[in-house]
């Protein structure tokens with residue numbers, strides 16, 4: 001997969017809420033993908049902070065004021081399994097970088113992404129979601145661009161994620177490639193181990 005040399009700077013013209021999309025069904029199948037250079041310059045986001053704000057969206061970079069029950073509800077709405085909210089709290093407390101978008105009108109979270117890692121070399125991106133009613137207006141890309149930039153600004157250059165096959169087209173233009181240089185991701189599988 002060839003790299004895209006830069007992130008598009010064309011501004012989207014979202015009007016919200018736009019449409020409802022069908023619910024996704026979470027599958028275990030995921031593809032390992034790694035972020036390659038160049039990083040998106042902070043001034044080159046596809047939607048600026050100001051544009052987001054003018055559309056009624058506020059960006060947050062900490063878990064302060066984040067309603068974890070609602071986050072869990074949005075996870076479920078996009079097809080992720082419902083998880084214990086207390087465990088989600090612990091996971092977020094152990095997260096290196098996170099971003100969420102609040103819709104001012106409802107004061108609700110509508111987009112989220114986070115990354116864990118060693119804080120120096122490596123990061124893994126998890127839980128990239130956009131509320132189905134707000135998908136397709138650039139919010140997923142907005143949180144991903146900022147999350148990647150935050151990691152690169154920390155000097156972290158090995159950024160990976162697991163992508164379901166149907167979402168790879170979302171990650172590719174941000175610089176993610178599957179099986180970089182033939183390197184394959186492997187996931188521990190209890191089922192596989194039992195067969196041995």
Ligand SMILES: CC(C)(COP(=O)(O)OP(=O)(O)OC[C@H]1O[C@@H](n2cnc3c(N)ncnc32)[C@H](O)[C@@H]1OP(=O)(O)O)[C@@H](O)C(=O)NCCC(=O)NCCS
Nearest residue numbers: 078128129130135136137138139140141163164167169170
């Ligand atoms: C995947 C997801 C985060 C994308 O968020 P979004 O806000 O709808 O996406 P955006 O509007 O920011 O789209 C950005 C670009 O990616 C494209 N895109 C979005 N979803 C895509 C997909 N599934 N496949 C290919 N391209 C996609 C858009 O067309 C847009 O292209 P453009 O910049 O050329 O206009 C969102 O659809 C979602 O929450 N899905 C369910 C949860 C999920 O699958 N998360 C990923 C787990 S691996």
